[in-house]
Amino acid sequence: MKPELVRFGVAIEPRLLEQIDYLAEQRGCNRSELLRDLARAEVARSLVQKRVPAVAAVTLVYDHHVRELTERLTNIQHELEDRVRSSMHVHLDHDHCLEVIIMRGRSDELKAAADKLLGTRGVTHGGVEIIAESAMAKGGSAPSDHAHAGHDHPPTHASPSRKRKPSR
Numbered sequence: 001m002k003p004e005l006v007r008f009g010v011a012i013e014p015r016l017l018e019q020i021d022y023l024a025e026q027r028g029c030n031r032s033e034l035l036r037d038l039a040r041a042e043v044a045r046s047l048v049q050k051r052v053p054a055v056a057a058v059t060l061v062y063d064h065h066v067r068e069l070t071e072r073l074t075n076i077q078h079e080l081e082d083r084v085r086s087s088m089h090v091h092l093d094h095d096h097c098l099e100v101i102i103m104r105g106r107s108d109e110l111k112a113a114a115d116k117l118l119g120t121r122g123v124t125h126g127g128v129e130i131i132a133e134s135a136m137a138k139g140g141s142a143p144s145d146h147a148h149a150g151h152d153h154p155p156t157h158a159s160p161s162r163k164r165k166p167s168r
Helices: 014-027 031-048 069-079 107-118
Strands: 053-063 084-091 096-106 123-132 146-148 151-153
Touching: 014 031, 031 107, 031 123, 053 069, 053 107, 069 096, 069 107, 096 107, 107 123
Parallel strands: none
Antiparallel strands: 053 096, 053 123, 084 096, 146 151
């Protein structure tokens, strides 16, 4: 069932409207869908400023020859315990690696963790995308139980806590 839509008028400068239309054409959507996407993105950004449940993707590019860098990055992730949900490590070339770390927790804690990871000596590029869980659900509430192709699972926050064994 499609959500109900409300029509309203917006006053906008002609040049900005041209830019919006161009962007909509580039994305293959109409003006209304583009404005809805932009509004959703801004609402999600504003929610992250609060201390709310969120998910984050941190992307790091680093020189793995920097002394003890991989150990420092691993230790930071272990300190985050169950907030780190998954990570992927890719060798880009002889000197550089790419790591993507998926986290779940309170938005302010995820931002602080991302800042620590990104600020680690030897990390040359990177970024973080933090999304409030309430921005992902219809009606503005947190995600609930849901199913994926052939398997059901409860939301992660309801699952038992798991502890990682320290690396040796």
